[in-house]
Amino acid sequence: MEFKDYYQTLGVDRSASQEEIKRVFRKLARGCHPDHASAEEKEAAEARFKEINEAYEVLGDPEKRRKYDSLGAEWKAHAGARAQGWQAGEDFFGSRAARGDPGGGGYEFHFGGTGFSDFFEQFFGGTGEDGFGGGRETRFRRTPFGAAGREAVRGGDVESEIMVTFEEALHGSVRNISLRRRDPHTGAESTDTVRVRLPAGVREGQRIRVAGKGAPGPAGAGDLYLRVRFERHPDFRVEGDKLVCDLELAPWEAVLGCSVEIPTLEGSARVRVRPGTQGGSSLRLRARGLPLGQGRRGDLLARVRIRLPQKLSEKERKLWEELAAASSFSPRAGGSD
Secondary structure, eight states: OOOOHHHHHHHHTOOOHHHHHHHHHHHHHHHHHHGSSSSHHHHHHHHHHHHHHHHHHHTOOOOHHHHHHHGGGHHHHHHHHHHHHHHHHBTTSSSSSOOOOOTTOOOEEEEEEEOOOHHHHHSSOOOOOOOOOSEEEEEEEEEEEEETTEEEEEEEEEEEEEOOOOOHHHOOEEEEEEEEEOTTTTEEEHHHEEEEEETTTTTTTTEEETTSSSOOTTOOOOOOOEEEEOOOOOEEEEEEEEEEEEHHHHEHHHHEEEEEEEEEETTTEEEEEEOTTTTOOEEEEETOOEETTTTTEEEEEEEEEEEEOOOOOHHHHHHHHHHHHHOOTTTSHHHHO
């Protein structure tokens, strides 16, 4: 398993602030988003975009970043200790893998096509007792077999994560996922390619079931569950059932009103900003968000952020001073404006 230097992936220093990490991610993601790549560059852009997404999934979350930083140079020893725990009958991921239980058997699972690396899945895909976790969580079920209370053991269910784009959530898609199983007792490996249907309207955290692709067992194989994680998009984020983007305005645009273009999942749309629009307010585009089911779609909110110029020419400074002298507006005065 290869160590992932997420700081190097984003090209930021380990002391970078959360705001700087967010800014760098958005710049990189816009530059290599597959939608903006030519046909010849699309495959390379998709691979690079997934790398950036995974890095930001960790570094953009203060808690995941803290855990990642705590790994340090000892990450291999940490992974090795977890592997020994697996072989001793303890699941990598904080649950139990009953030793000698044919329903679990301690099988190792590796995935391709989910959008996440093995490194991410092992350390960040779930939640273990040590604060880390792996996406390949194994659970076990028993199936009644024979008389007198005898039971046969069905293979364990396996859970991992799959990175889903907003476009896939909107339109649906079919993904080919490679699934490699390894029996730690014999070393035998087998690999399947599984076609996974992602229905239109799939939601964050939803589990997609693939029957019979879990761990083998005497009473049949368990199931594979893929938990949906939306990719980090440079323009959009999900808040509840709303799709949200930022709309950055200059002070004079907010005061005087303007017409601007904002991104949507189907391309850009032009909206009218009313005079006197306040920072933090939202412009609503109805039915331009993610699907809600039964043919309905949620709304897209463009949240206003008023940006101030950081550098002023002498002429600009004089104009601002003239405005300050002429205006009766006071942001700290009581009452309505």
